[in-house]
Amino acid sequence: MGLGMIVFMIFLGVFAVVALLLYAGGSGASQKAKQVQATLDSVLATESQEMRDQIVDLRKNQQLSAIPWLNDRLLNFSIAPQLQALIHQANLKWTAGGLMAMCGAGFMLTAFVVHWKTGVLLVSLLAGLPIAFIPIAFVLFKRSRRFKAFEVELPQACDLMVSALRAGQSLIAAMGMVSRECGDPLGGEFRTCFEEQNFGLELKVAIDNLLHRVPLQDLRIVCTAILIQKESGGNLAEVLDKTAHVIRERFRLRREVATRTAQGRMTGWVLTCLPIVLGFALYMINPDMMSLLWKRDLGIKLLWAASIMIVIGGLIIRNIVNLDI
Helix, strand or coil, X not given: CHHXXXXXXXXXXXXXXXXXXXXXXXXXXXXXXXHHHHHHHHHCCCCCHHHHHCCCCCCCCCCCCCCHHHHHHHCCCXXXXXXXXXXXXXXXXXXXXXXHHHHHHHHHHHHHHHHHHHXXXXXXXXXXXXXXXXXXXXXXXXXXXXXXXXXXXXXXXXHHHHXXXXXXXXXXXXXXXXXXXXXXXHHHXXXXXXXXXXXXXXXXXXXXXXXXXXXXXXXXXXXXXXXXHHHHCCCHHHHHXXXXXXXXXXXXXXXXXXXXXXXXXXXXXXXXXXXXXXXXXXXXXXXXXXCHHHHCHHHHHHHHHHHHHHHHHHHHHHHHHCCCC
C-alpha cells in the first residue's frame, strides 16, 4: 500500500507539471491571438458591426497544439490532422494535442486506480480503454449533432437559393443570401464557401472545401447538381427545387426506418452493456467471487471470450439496424 501511494503521488506530480506546461503554452498563444485581434480591430475600425460579425477567417490553421515543439511532432503523425478535422467539424476550440492528452490522462489514471485495487494488468487495461475514449466520443457526439442541424436546414437553404435564382440573381449571390439568412452551422459554412470564392478560388475548389468540412451525402447531392449545371448548363433553380424535394423524402424515409428499428437498437445497447454493468454490480456485492475471473487462467480466458463475443454481437446488431438510405 505504501509503494502504491508513492507511485500515485509521482503520477500526480508528473501530471501537474504537464498541465502547467500546457497552460503556459496556451496562455502565450492566447496573448498572441489577442494582439493579432487588436490589430485587426484597428484596421477594420471603419467597418460596421454587422460586417465585423460576418468576417470569416480563411487561414488554414495547422496548429495541433499550443506547445510549439509538440505541434511540430504531431504534424508528422497522420492521425493528428484527422483528429483536428474532427474537432473543427464539431466546432470545438480544442487542439489535437489537447484531445490526445485528455485521452492519455484518462487511460493512465483509470488503469492505475484499477491496478491498485485488483493487481491485474489485463483488467486495468480493459478498464482504462473506455475512459480514454470518452473525449473522442464527446467530439463525435458534438460533430454528429452539428451535422444533423446542418441537414435539417439544408432544404430551406435550397429553397432560398431557388427563390434567389428565379428572381434573377446569380448563383454566388444566392449563396451569399443563404450565408446571411441561415443560422449556424449551415450559414457559417456557406459563408466560408462564399468568401473563398470572393477571394479568388474557383467555384469547384470552394465547393470541394465545403464538402471536406461537411462530408454529408445530402450536401454532396446539392453540390453535384450545382457543378453539373455549371458544366452543362440548364435550369439550376428547377434542379435545386427537385433536389430539396429528394432531401425531404430521404428525411421522411430515414425517420420511418429509425422508428421501426428502435427496438433493435435498444436491444443492441442492452445486450452490450448488461454484462459489464452486471459484472461491476456483482463485484461490488461480492469481490472475492468475481475476482476469480482475473486471478485464475480459466477466468482470464473467459473474460477474453466474453469481450470478443460482446463486440461481435454488437457489430452484428448494428449492421442489422443501420440501413443505408
